[in-house]
Amino acid sequence: MSVGEQPKRGVPEGLWVRCPGCKVTVFKKDVQARQNVCPEPNCGHHFYTSARDRIAQLLDDASFEEWDAEVRPLDPLGFVDRIPYSKRLVEEQAKTGMFDAAVTGKGFIRGRGVVLGITDFAFMAGSMGSVVGEKLTRAVERATEHRLPLILVSGSGGGARMQEGIFSLMQMVKVSAALARYQKAGGLYLSILTNPTMGGVAASWAFQGDLTLAEPKAMIGFAGARTIKNTIRLELPEGFQTSEFLLKHGFVDRIVHRQDLRTEVARIIDYCQLKG
Amino acid sequence: MPPSPLPFEEDIYELEQSLAVLEAAGPDAPNATELKRIRREILSLQKARFSNLQAWDTILVSRHPQRPQFLDYSGLIFEEFVELHGDRAFGDDRALRTGLARIGDFKVMLVGHHKGRNREERQQCFYGCAHPEGYRKALSKMQIAAKFGLPIVCLIDTPGAYPGIGAEQRGQSQLIATSILEMSQLPTPIVCVVIGEGGSGGALGIGVGDRVGMLQHAYYSVISPEGCAGILWKVATDETKPRAASALKLTANELLANKIIDEIIPEPIGGAHRNPREMGQSLKLCLIRWLRELTATPVETLLASRYDRYRSIGLFTEAVAAAE
Numbered sequence: 001m002s003v004g005e006q007p008k009r010g011v012p013e014g015l016w017v018r019c020p021g022c023k024v025t026v027f028k029k030d031v032q033a034r035q036n037v038c039p040e041p042n043c044g045h046h047f048y049t050s051a052r053d054r055i056a057q058l059l060d061d062a063s064f065e066e067w068d069a070e071v072r073p074l075d076p077l078g079f080v081d082r083i084p085y086s087k088r089l090v091e092e093q094a095k096t097g098m099f100d101a102a103v104t105g106k107g108f109i110r111g112r113g114v115v116l117g118i119t120d121f122a123f124m125a126g127s128m129g130s131v132v133g134e135k136l137t138r139a140v141e142r143a144t145e146h147r148l149p150l151i152l153v154s155g156s157g158g159g160a161r162m163q164e165g166i167f168s169l170m171q172m173v174k175v176s177a178a179l180a181r182y183q184k185a186g187g188l189y190l191s192i193l194t195n196p197t198m199g200g201v202a203a204s205w206a207f208q209g210d211l212t213l214a215e216p217k218a219m220i221g222f223a224g225a226r227t228i229k230n231t232i233r234l235e236l237p238e239g240f241q242t243s244e245f246l247l248k249h250g251f252v253d254r255i256v257h258r259q260d261l262r263t264e265v266a267r268i269i270d271y272c273q274l275k276g
Numbered sequence: 277m278p279p280s281p282l283p284f285e286e287d288i289y290e291l292e293q294s295l296a297v298l299e300a301a302g303p304d305a306p307n308a309t310e311l312k313r314i315r316r317e318i319l320s321l322q323k324a325r326f327s328n329l330q331a332w333d334t335i336l337v338s339r340h341p342q343r344p345q346f347l348d349y350s351g352l353i354f355e356e357f358v359e360l361h362g363d364r365a366f367g368d369d370r371a372l373r374t375g376l377a378r379i380g381d382f383k384v385m386l387v388g389h390h391k392g393r394n395r396e397e398r399q400q401c402f403y404g405c406a407h408p409e410g411y412r413k414a415l416s417k418m419q420i421a422a423k424f425g426l427p428i429v430c431l432i433d434t435p436g437a438y439p440g441i442g443a444e445q446r447g448q449s450q451l452i453a454t455s456i457l458e459m460s461q462l463p464t465p466i467v468c469v470v471i472g473e474g475g476s477g478g479a480l481g482i483g484v485g486d487r488v489g490m491l492q493h494a495y496y497s498v499i500s501p502e503g504c505a506g507i508l509w510k511v512a513t514d515e516t517k518p519r520a521a522s523a524l525k526l527t528a529n530e531l532l533a534n535k536i537i538d539e540i541i542p543e544p545i546g547g548a549h550r551n552p553r554e555m556g557q558s559l560k561l562c563l564i565r566w567l568r569e570l571t572a573t574p575v576e577t578l579l580a581s582r583y584d585r586y587r588s589i590g591l592f593t594e595a596v597a598a599a600e
Contacts, residue, residue: 068594076534076591077525081508130590137587160476160498162507165524166536169476169498170589173484176453177460177583184461200498202449203437203477208457222448222477223439227503231439241444251447 021045021217035258046195046215046258051103051120054153058116058262059107066105068138073100073131077165085163088124096123100131101156104139106148110266115143118153119201127158128201133171136205140178144185149269153192154206157219159199172204179208188272190265193220193243193252207251211268213261214243214252279342279549284325284333288546291318322546329493332518334527335501337493337547338472344552346373346390346431349471352556353563354379357386360417366446369410370400371434372482374417379429380564382571385421387414387482388431391472404473405438408451411481415455418462427465427567430482435500437478452481459484460586461579465570467563469541470494471548474526486582487566488536490528491559492543496536497526536589 018025022043030039031047035057038045049057055064079085093099101123106115117139119126128136136152143150160168183189191209195218202222214220221241229236239245246252256264281289295314298307329337337343350357350373359375361368370390377386389406392398421428437448459466459482466485474483474496490496499507504524505516512520525531528540541562544551570578 070595072593072595074591074593077523079523081523130592134590134592162499162504162524164591165498166496166526166531166534167590169480170536170586172477172480173456173460173586174589176457177484177586180457180461181583200477203452203481204456205453207447207450207453220449221444222437222452223444228439228441228444232441234441236441240441245445249445249447251450 017047019043019045019047037258044216044257046217048121048155048195049258050122051098051118051155054118055103055105055107055116057258058151058153058265059109059114060111063108064105064116065107066103067142068104068135069099071099071131071135073129073164075163076130076167077163079163079165081163088163092123096120098123100129100135101126102128102132102135104135106142106146109262109269112266112269113148114265114269115139115146115148115150116153117151119156121155121157121196124161124163125158126154126156126196126201127161127168128156128171129161129164129168130171132161133168133174136175137178140175140182143187144178144182147185147187147274149188149190149272149274150182151190151192151265152205152209153194154197154201155194156201156206157196157198159201159203169200172200175205176208179205183210186274186276188269188274190268192256192261192265193246194218196220198222198224210272211253212251213254213256213264214246215258215261216243216255218243220246220252279340282333282336282340282547284329284336285322285546288318288321288325291321319545326493326543326546329527330518331495331521331524331527332501334493334495335521338495340547340549342549343472344548344555345393345433345472346388347393348552349431349556349559350375350377350386350388352552353560354386361413362416363409363413364416365412366409369407369413371402371404371406371438372410372414374414376426377429379560379567382564382567383426384567385417385426385428386431387418387428388471389434389478389482391433402438404434405436406434406478406481407438407440407443408446408448411437411451411455414482415451415458418459418466422462422464425464427467427571428462428485429563429567430466430468430485432468432470432474432479432483432496433472434475434478435473436475437481452477455481456484460582463575463579465567465573465578466582467566467570469559469563470496470537471559475500484582484586486570486578486585487538489539489541489562489566490531490537491541491548491555492528493547494528495521495526496528496531497524499524501526
């Protein structure tokens, strides 16, 4: 089973959706009512969830105050592949209603103030370019200044964004350096890994949490499965690069079902208070 | 013997071969003027070609099998290199080397990728692709350096961190992430030079510093041109790889123009492999100059500038809010 699989063709659009986990065609409303988790017993497949939905799921109602919503991408390299990057950005913006892949801000989880940053897979696979790097860095800096717990939710299958080249690679350092200062100042950083978290995002902020949580069966790793296959010319083991694989090998602290995330996060915050 | 030719220097190579034949005839060969003429022609061809390399040509130079590597430089420009092997957890990664070294008047911690200079070494080194244990070793030695006030010199030369099952099991992302975070605040000067390939996260894992430089024909990129071509055009071919290489703006000139690196260290005519000794000298002078500047800087200033160095990277726009 591939986690990010699209529903099969032939399934009527709109009301129904075929679950990639259990292959059962389920009522979309039932999925949405369960925070985009498959309602079938013994399945619990976690569907893609947008940054906006995630905010609603995690934070107290209407408590979110968005930051830096006006930060927009440019095309630092004049990058052209099949279409120019500048054109691709416009298309992605039209498709998602977002300027770029990250949403950041402040809110409350069961009354506990937090800084929250999310990358949304829908926008260029959640990849990190200058805007994602800048927004996350500002969020970390403000969390440091306001002495608030920090939660970053990664849905970045794209890693560092290729179309911004070396600028994207350097965002890994920019965010990391801010996180280093935040952690030195005693702040709690909870990293929540969701499907998918790969490449340069995994190799920077996603794996720099004081504690690392992951949603079930998310695809998480450094190198893409295809790259690994082409390099070693062997079949990859079952369940390779999943949350469960990372838990088993010691790189994730807990696998948390989406419906329990709010409770778990609130509980951890209560244990890990800033000193002084 | 001239080094093996690059695809864009076939004509130069032919001239070099005829030169070798003439030279073999002895010093008092009758055609001394012909010798001179060929030498001049080779030089002018090299100068013209290497001052204006295409991105893909740069990639080929940076990967030249005879290009000097970490263990060449450790012998050429460091008076001493005491290798330290232990990562304290899994094993000794041969793709990433660390050790105590002296350069000029400076005692430093030397860290770098090594690709391997022959078939056997290359296999041991995974062609310079490090595993998590390599990054763990590098970080632990850099922390030792910070503890004892030794500056750190990182020589970067990797196609990328190793993509494999073991690497993922042992936390490739985690170890690179930790290394980047820690390097951003290690209280000792860090200087980094890309001496060949600067492949993505694998390069960055030992690439955070107060000064970052590149040898003239090195490259530094978020993704390999092959990887980029594979994603964007589905296949990496002789046509798409050069396109990807140009699109990524990965040459030293482009990185300097984009203010990602601080300096370009010029290579001998024809590339570093034509004259490793001369290359080593230029690299050494640059490293010593940086170390002088940085060791004279108070640590707090150093860390603040290091933060600002990366904080300012990124290009975006922001509409002015109507009301604040």
